[in-house]
Every structure is written in structure tokens, then in C-alpha cells.
Amino acid sequence: MSEYFNVSDIFGENVFNDAVMQERLPKKVYKKMKEIIQAGGELDLATADVVAHEMKEWAIEKGATHYTHWFQPLTGVTAEKHDSFITAPMPTGKVLMSFSGKELIKGEPDASSFPSGGLRATFEARGYTAWDCTSPAFVRQDAAGATLCIPTAFCSYTGEALDQKTPLLRSMEAINEQALRLLRLFGNTTSKKVTPSVGAEQEYFIVDRNKYLQRKDLIFTGRTLFGAMPPKGQEMDDHYFGAIRERIAAYMRDVNKELWKLGVSAKTQHNEVAPAQHEIAPIYAECNIAVDHNHLIMETLKKVAGRHGLQCLLHEKPFAGVNGSGKHNNWSLTTDDGINLLEPGSTPHENIQFLLVLTCILKAVDEHAVLLRASAADVGNEHRLGANEAPPAILSVFLGEQLGDVVAQLISTGTATHSIKREMLETGVKTLPDFRKDATDRNRTSPFAFTGNKFEFRMAGSQASVAPSNVILNTIVAEAFCEACDILEQAEEFNEAVHDLIKQYAVEHQRIIFNGDGYSDEWVEEAKRRGLANVKSMVDAICAYTAPESIKAFEKFSVFTQTELESRVEIEYETYAKTINIEAKAMIDIAGKQIIPSVIKFTTALAASVNSVKAAVSDADVSVQAGLLKEVSALLAETKTALEQLIQAEAKGKEMEEGKDRAVYYRDVVKTAMEALRAPVDKLEMVVDKDMWPMPSYGDLIFEV
Ligand code: ADP
């Protein structure tokens, strides 16, 4: 039954990658492309024409009939408009297949229906997609046929970014420039480029598709809006890293195969904490490619699930009371000649360049903590960050024992003189190998943790793009590097100046370091004493984009203009209100059309039972039926009242003007009304005959995949 394959044979087979370009493009054109990819620069139309022609020929060999500019508007998902390669029919009745350089580098989708946050009125519909040649084109093969996908950026007629990619590319340029300045100060004259490396670990849930189709809440909102907890949750920890069931394993295998063909280096997979929850992680790549690949991973997870009779849920909190899903964004800085700026070496106290990089990052995260938190603002993530589930919404940095100690030495004496050594791990079993442990244990509770040679930002939501987090990380770290370089380039005595600066940053920003349990109540108290922000709601976090210090940083490095930032904040408020509105409407629909009628059927059966038992045995004890009937009727009445209140709340919200007030209203009024409706319904689920309950339960969904 199984079809076996050799990974190295299929890896990247559908990608127009370096090897394909080298093989197919004329030498001169290949060299030019390579130059632009590595160092940037203008692509002339003649070169673009040759590349486009070869790309088309190659794609047609893979069965492609269409091409698309694949882009990432502010909807959170990717978008594409397909054009076929055919040209006007020839007199012979045949058609030619063509694809010009112009079509490759520039597209013009009608932009009026994408969120712009007021950047563009609907009548100004022009929007352009521009080829991001640093992320390779690929052919996607599926039931819809084969399509040549060209990763692009998406801008308005006046050049404002309407997408996630444009600011990402701008932020990559910013950090490249500033990191190179820093390297030059330390005598590095050989590295030509510094790129953020990103590895995004993706969590997801898998449920049975037939059961999914019986849940309107999952269909419309991606999460369950009702649902009582099953007898067993995740308390036994038996799912985490557990053996992967065959049905899921077969699915994962298919996902991997698809991803490998697309050149996505899917590497790690395992069961996650919650039942039916899993994780997939690729090997890290250059920031923009990693973001593109994360989109491909999400799309592939969803698409392949259907083929296996499964449904993939990427929502951050599909099931209340069950662990939700996030995305861990691993981030470091790598030079073109292979140096990782976040590699501390075995004696970090002597690695001055690393200590400067590290303390700059501490400074950046401390100064822009709320902005970084806002990068994880996503409606679904609201149920995780600072809500019912860890992690908290407080940003702090975990350094671990070794680096924590080095920084503590810097703070107390101004100089670090030693590094804690990595110890041998002794198992006490002769046949097991002894090996050196990592310098630091892990801390899974930290939102921003140093993990050996990279930082892991753990606040991002599972369904959202990681572009915003990386845009912000790149920009704020570029800003810190820039300030440090401004000082150090002027210094008379470099060694002394850098030593002083490292100490100064460590002292000034030590409050952001926290190595303890980030999930504890004590930390919330302690963070408050330290003056660290704890912004629980997305609605309160998103204005961080337009805080004066954010505007200053973004404008300084031309990542965002103030207008672009304002438009993004508008979009976030709108998205929030719209999403909650859809959830409210779904609840109204389900409660009115499915739950209340089912409960009425149940009470009718109960009442009939009371009467018929009484008729048969006049002195029969029907207190159980009667008691249950009373209990269910009371809950039914509560449900009906709550439903009416939600209907009213929703109607009022719809009338409000778009903007922050409306978002606040949806959070404070509509969400509260939703919770009030959910409470009696979940109680009803526990007492109503399972055969009469109109949808699969949590237990059915997460334990029976
Ligand atoms: P863990 O989270 O358990 O430490 P890994 O070390 O395997 O797991 O890394 C998780 C993710 O981090 C993977 O996507 C991996 O490729 C990525 N990663 C590893 N090293 C780096 C690095 N230097 N920069 C960015 N990402 C990295």
C-alpha cells in the first residue's frame, strides 16, 4: 500500500532554485540573477524576459497551466490571482504559451477588496505585486492542476505596503546594514551580508473531517464556541511525544512529501501536549523565505488533511480548557560567510562582540516590549496570551544559567571574568554514552528565550503570519545596533568604550531578564514591581504600533511610514470586531437552530416519560425524570435569555463605527454575552441525551481521530 521514496530525489523538485537557474539560464543571466539575489539591485527587463521564459518552460514541464503572483495581504492568509500562459490563438487555431519579464516582475491585482486600513479608497483600486526574487518561485501541484507561484510583495499605487512582505524585506535591509556596521567595528572586513535566520515551529490540531462538518462553529470560526470538557483532558501528559497513530502518521508523511517537493525542509514532527495536537518544524532559513515557507506549511497542512478525511485546525484555541496552539519563532543573525552573531562560544564572558549583540537585544526588547507583544496580537491568540492559558502577556527574556551568570557579573562588577562550564551528563549506566550537557537547561515558560545560539519568541499565534514578529525584531534590534555603533564609531578607545557600553546596557535593561517560572502568579507581581507591562488584550496592545518610540524606530529605518502604521492599527481593530462578530453570529445560529430545538426535544421526551410512567404505574416514583426536566428547563430558560441578550449586543455592535471603540465594545460587551450563553449550554450538554445533542462532543473530536 505504501509508496516509498527517496527524500533527496524529490527535495525541491518543484522549486525554481539555484540549481535549476544555473542549469537553465544563460551564464550571464544566471550571474546577474545571483548578484541581485545576494546583493540586491535593479533587475533589467531584458534579464527578466530571459528568466521568465525559462521559468515558464520549466513550469510547463511540471504540468503548469497557470502562473500566479503569490502574495500576503493583511488578511493574514496568502492571496493569488491566476493567469494562464496562453496567448491569443494563432490563425492556425493553436495557442502559444508565453510569459514575459514584465509579467514576472509586476502584477496588478485589483487591490480594492484587500484591507488597507484607509490607505486607499475603494475607487483607487490599483495595487501592484512585485517579484521578491530572493524567495524562489515554485510549482504547486494539486487537484486544481499545477500552478507556477511567484512570491511577491504587494503595494498600493503610491508605494505604500499593503502586505506583510514589503515591511519584512525593508526590515531585513535595516538589520543587514546595522549589523554590518557592528561587525566592522570588531574588525570583520569579510562578511558582506547579515540575514536574520528564522525557524518557525508550527502547532496544529487534527480532527476527523466528518465530525468537523457537524460543527458549524468550527466551520465558521475555526474554534468551538460551545463544548463541555471530556472526562479526560491532557492531565496524564500521555499525548506529548507519544507514539504517533497510523492515521496521523500517514497524514504527516504526505504533508512532508508535499513540503519537501516545495523545498520546505520539514524536519521535526511530534505529538504535542493536548490530545489531537501536533507540531511540525522546518530547518531554519532566511527570514523572508522562512515566512513564505510557514505559509506553505499552513496551506499544506490544511490541504493534505482533506485527502485523509481529516481537518487541520490552526486556530490558537480550538477547544476551551485544552492547551492551545502557538508558533515559536526562532531567530538569529547569520552572515553570508556563515557566522552566527548569536553564537556565544564556550566562554561567552570573553566574547565581547557577542556580549554587545546580546545586550543590544536586551535593550531593544526592554524598550519595545509592548510592540513585540503586539506583534502576536491575533484574535485567536487572545485566548492564550495572558488569558486562560500561559504564557503571560508580559515580555521577559530568559538567558539561562550560563549567560544569566555572565550578565550578572557585568551588572555587579562591570566585568565578566568567567563562564559556568558545561558539565558532563552522567546517567550511571555504563552502556549509555556520557556527553556534555548544554550550558543551560530549557525554560518553556519564557516568551523570549535564549536557546543556545538563537532567541525563541514564543508568543505568536498558530494561525497568524510570523512576518510581524520578525519585522519588529529586525527593526528594534537594528535600532539598538545603530545606537551602539553611533557611540562606538566615535569612541577614542574602542575596547574601553565597548566594555562600558555593554555594562551600561546590562544595568539599564536588567529588569527584562527573568529566568524563573513565567507561568507563576509571583512573576505577575514581580513584573509589576519591575515596571514591566502586562497587556492582556490585543485591543490594548495594538496601539503600540503607533506609540512615538515605535514610529521613530520604524521611520528611521524606512520600515513603515506613520501612515502605514496607522492603517495597520485600523485594520487590527476592524479584524478584531469582525472576528468576534462572526463568532457571535455563529453562536446565535447554533443556539437558536440546533441547541434549543434539541433540548426541547429532550424535555418533550422527558415530560412524555413522566406522563407515561405515571399512567402505567399510578404511584410510580418519577422524581428522577421530573427533577431532570426541571433542571433542563431552567437551563433552557437561561439559554434563551442569554441568547436574546447576545442578539441585542450583536445588533448594537454592528451599528457602531469602525475603530477602537467598536473593538473595545466587542471585547467587553459581545464577548461577555457570548460567555453567558455558553455557560448554560455546556451544562446542558452534560445532562442531555447524547443521541439528541446536535453535534460531536469534545471527547468525540479530540480522542477519536
Ligand atoms: P528546540 O525548540 O527544541 O530548541 P530546535 O533546536 O530543533 O528545537 O530548533 C527549533 C527551530 O529552530 C527549528 O526550526 C530550527 O531549524 C530552528 N533553529 C535552529 N538553529 C537556529 C538558528 N541559529 N537561527 C534560527 N533558527 C534556528
Ligand code: MG
Ligand atoms: Mg522550540
